[in-house]
Amino acid sequence: MFFKSLLIAAACAVGMQASAQGLVPLLPQPDGLAWPTQSWPEGEVPAGVEEELSLLVRDAMATSVTEPMGQTRAIVIIHEGRLIFETYAEGFGPDIKQVSWSMAKSITSALVGRAVELGLIEDIDYAMPTPFPEGDPRGEITWRQWLTMTDGLDYLEIGSTGLTDNDVVQMMYGPGRFDVAQHIVDEFELAHDPGAVWNYSTAGFHLIGWALQRIAGIEGSCSTQGSAASQEQATSPDTRCASTNAAMVEWMKDVFFGPIGMDAQPEFDAAGTYLGGSLVWASARDFAKFGYLYLRDGVWEGERLLPRGWVGFSRRDPVSTKANVYGAGWWLGADPAPVPADQAATTPPFDAFSAQGHEGQTIWIVPSKDLVIVRLGLMPNGGDNWQRLYEWNQSIARLFGDVSDRSLSALGKEG
CATH class of the missing domain: 3.40.710.10 (DD-peptidase/beta-lactamase superfamily)
Structure with a gap:
């Protein structure tokens, strides 16, 4: 065991040199x-x-x-x-x-890379399309900042002490579950300058999923308004939503999953947003x-x-x-x-x-x-x-x- 520890320590030193x-x-x-x-x-x-x-x-x-x-x-x-x-x-x-x-985050990141390669995204240092209202500073957060989880939103996932203060739980299984994008708009203000602080965020990758749909020309047409409508839709999905979801799946298959022979099935919320973080x-x-x-x-x-x-x-x-x-x-x-x-x-x-x-x-x-x-x-x-x-x-x-x-x-x- 001591000899094995020495080997690992030596490998650590080599690894740090290689990293540098x-x-x-x-x-x-x-x-x-x-x-x-x-x-x-x-x-x-x-x-x-x-x-x-x-x-x-x-x-x-x-x-x-x-x-x-x-x-x-x-x-x-x-x-x-x-x-x-x-x-x-x-x-x-x-x-x-x-x-x-959350391995979906890596897939969503790859889809952004594919969109860059196809010319659908000009520069990841430009602001990403988001559902934030015009003039909202959150709308200026870049693709790079969303991808690297340095968006600066006041959001808590890793480090939460329970279900009630865990923002991913509330977004995915609580009041935000019918329309995650609108929940993010309503609940998470800026806490830091974008690019300055790393903070693990499923919310950010859901918004990347939302943005990918827009740059692919596939906008959800079943946005929910209010909890009553949302709950009704959850039990009786809008056929318009089903068609846009299917179109997004087909786009993913055509540009990414198909070429590598990957049979994958993404999921969407009731408002038609690709849940790219999960x-x-x-x-x-x-x-x-x-x-x-x-x-x-x-x-x-x-x-x-x-x-x-x-x-x-x-x-x-x-x-x-x-x-x-x-x-x-x-x-x-x-x-x-x-x-x-x-x-x-x-x-x-x-x-x-x-x-x-x-x-x-x-x-x-x-x-x-x-x-x-x-x-x-x-x-x-x-x-x-x-x-x-x-x-x-x-x-x-x-x-x-x-x-x-x-x-x-x-x-x-x-x-």
């Missing part, structure tokens, strides 16, 4: 390997890894909801472009869609495809889907704030001294970054290992469950050797 030098490069698709658009190419667990990997998987699959790290429902591991391992709890399997929870359903294999797009720097089958540098932007800390755990829709997976504390792994590999969702959903991406790990489950958010899940992902990643010089000459520059 810049992001770990993202490798291109291996020559001759099929993209997983239709199905994942299969491979073998590397020699010498099987036993320890088996123990980590066994421990994860053996625990119940009430035990540390909760219940694991799916594990998928992609190494060097191949599916090398997967397992599922009883009642789940490769074709079963599971809920993303709710996209997909299988574990398809969540792995999404992670793999980021591992391959936003390129798929030779086509650039995300702007050059978008993945770098997503996995880089916005230095204007004190926080160092979040990029643009993605968690920065590991830091020896995370700020806020307990919001990231503290052990190597330090280049990991991840999509994370309520109750223990993770897509863990490790460029230095050419690795994607998907874990879906049901885990209480309290205690040290998240720290255990972070360390579980990192323990798997450490089993794999660093990628060496495969096609390094083919690497593009990442901004």
